[in-house]
Amino acid sequence: MKFKQKVTLLVIFSSLLFSWLFSIYSPRITLPYSPTATFRPALPPPRTNTPTPSPEFSTQRLRGHSKMVSPVSAEQIPASVVTVYPYNRLTDYVYARNGDLWLIGGFGVLRQQANGQQTWYSMQNGLPANYFQAIAISPQGEIWVGGTENTLLRFNGHQWHDETDSLLALPQDSPWWTCRTRNIFGIDFDENGQIWVANGGIHLYTRENGQWKQANFLSDLPQAGGGGCPVGLRVINANHITIVRNGCCDMPMVAHHFDGQQWTQDQNIQEFTQHLAARRAGLALNLQARDLRESNFPFPFPPEQVLPLTLHPMQPFGELTRLPRFGDISLAFDEQGTLWLNNDYTLFENQRNRFERHDEILLVGEAFVPEFQTARWLDFPGDPVILNPDGRAVEFSRWFWQQTALGNRYFFQMSQQATEWNAPWLYFSRDRQGRVWFYLPGEGLVSTENGQMTTYPGPADLTLPVLGGLQVLKDGRVLVGTAGAVWVFAQGAWQKWVFPDTHEIFWRFSEDAHGIVYAATDSAVYRIVSGEYTRWQFPPLEASRVLLLSILPNDRLIYANSSILAGWDGTNWQAYHFKRVSFSSVAFDAQGNLWAYAGYNGLIRFCSQLFQP
Structure with a gap:
C-alpha cells in the first residue's frame, strides 16, 4: 500500500475513533457543584438580548492609606x-x-463523674475547638485530647492547657486528601509514660525532656489518602509502634508495624483493638453507629441544637472512627428567617427548632426548567438556589451551565481555565429586583430575569483566573472584583478603580445607608469615598478567604474570613482570631446574630452582643 493511502486510512480511522469516543464520553461531563449530575443537551434556550453599542472604558487610580487591625x-x-x-x-x-x-x-469533650454529674467542654466555655478525634489518659491521670488543626489539649484536673503551640512547625494542611493532614487521630503513652501524638498525614510526634520532636523514621510509610485514613495509634516503645488505618475503597483495615528498623504491613490490628477495649471497659453504650441518639447515654444537648449526622462529611465506618473529608456547607436565611444549610447535594433547615434534612430536595436530581415567576429563592453566597413550587430545587449555576445555550457554549472553555475542579467558576449575585447577575469571561456582564438573559460587553482583562465577586448597588451600578481593582459598570460604561496597594482579588462588597461602598479581599477591607479609600489590613493568615462583608441592622459593618470575625462601629474595629477552627460560611439573621459553619466543628451562633463594647 502506498504511503499516501496509508496516511488517508489512518486519518479516517482516527476520525472514526474520535467520534466513537466522543459519543461515549460527552454525555457524562461532570458539572460544577453536581458531582453526580450528567450533562445533557440544552432545552430550548431563553432569549438573549445583547446591546449593540460598544461600551466606554476608563481607569481611575484611587488614593488611600492603610491601617492595621490586630485581632485578639x-x-x-x-x-x-x-x-x-x-x-x-x-x-x-x-x-x-x-x-x-x-x-x-x-x-467537644464531655466529662461524667461517678456521681452522674456532667460537665460539657466546648467553644461555649473556652475550648478552642468543638471536634476531637483522639483521647488518652497519662499515667499521672491527665486527660489529653486531640482534634482539628493539630489542636492538642491537656486537662490537669482543674483547667485545660493548650499544648498546640508547643509542637513543632507542622506541615500545611492539604484539602485534596481524603484525610485531613493536620487532624490529630491518635494519642498514646508508651510503657515508660512517654506521650506520642499522630495526625492524619501520618506525622508522629513525641515529647522527651519537655521538648517535642518529630519521629524521623516514617519516610517509608505511605501517604494517607484515597479513603485509607489513619484511625489508631498504639506505642509500646520506640521500637514497637503500630498505626492502624482504613483500607482504601472499603478494603479491610491495615496495620503498619515498626520494629525499630523498618515498617511492615499486614491486617493484624488485634494489638490496637485490645488496647482500645481495655480503655473502654465497663461502659454499656451502643456505639456501633456512632449516633448519640441510638445510645442509652444521657447527653446534655438540647435536641434542637444537635446537627444531624447525615449533614457531616464523616460517615460511620465499623467500630473505629473515620476521619472526615471536609465539605463546605453554605448558610442562608429565607424571607421568614429560617436558616438553611446547603451541602451541594441536598438542603437542611431548622424551621421547627430541629435541623431536618429534605431528602426530597435533591440538588443533583434530574434537570428541569424552573418556574422563575413563582419560584422561591435561597440566597446562598455566590450561587443562589431556586426552589420550584413542586418542591424541586436547583442551584442557579447548574441551571445556567446545563439548561442554557450560553452556558453550554462556555462550559468546556471555563472548565479548562478553572484552577480548581470544584471551585465556583463564576460568582452569581441577586439584586433587589430578583435579577441574577454574573460576569462571563469572553461574553461580558450577564443579567438574568425570569430566565431571560441580557448581556453587556465588558473588559477583556476580566479573565477567569482573576475574576472575583459581584454586587449590584442600590443606584444600579454593578461592581465586579478582580486582582487589585474593581470594575464599575454604570449606564453602559465601565470604569476601573485601581488600588495600588494590593494584588488580592476583591470578592465581597457592601453599601451603607449613605451610599458609601465597602469592598473586601481575603485579608483587607476598603472604605471607598469619592475616589479615596481607607484600607484596614488584617493579619495575612494561611488559606484565609473572605466569607462575609455586610451591614447589620444596627449599621455595624461585619467582616469575616476563614478564621477572623470582625465588626466596625464607624470608629473602631473589634476583631477575633480563631486559631483552631476554619469557617466556610458566615451569615447573619434579622436580629443581628452571626451564624458560622466551621466544618466538623459544627455550627456556631454568636449573639448580636459579640461586638458590643
Missing part, C-alpha cells in the same frame, strides 16, 4: 455570646482511674 484570641469571647450546635457524632471514650467517664466527638 477568640478564647476571650464571653461564654454567654456563644451557642454551639454540635454534630451528632461520638468518636471515642475512656474511663479514668477515679471512675470518671470522658467522651469526645463532634460536640
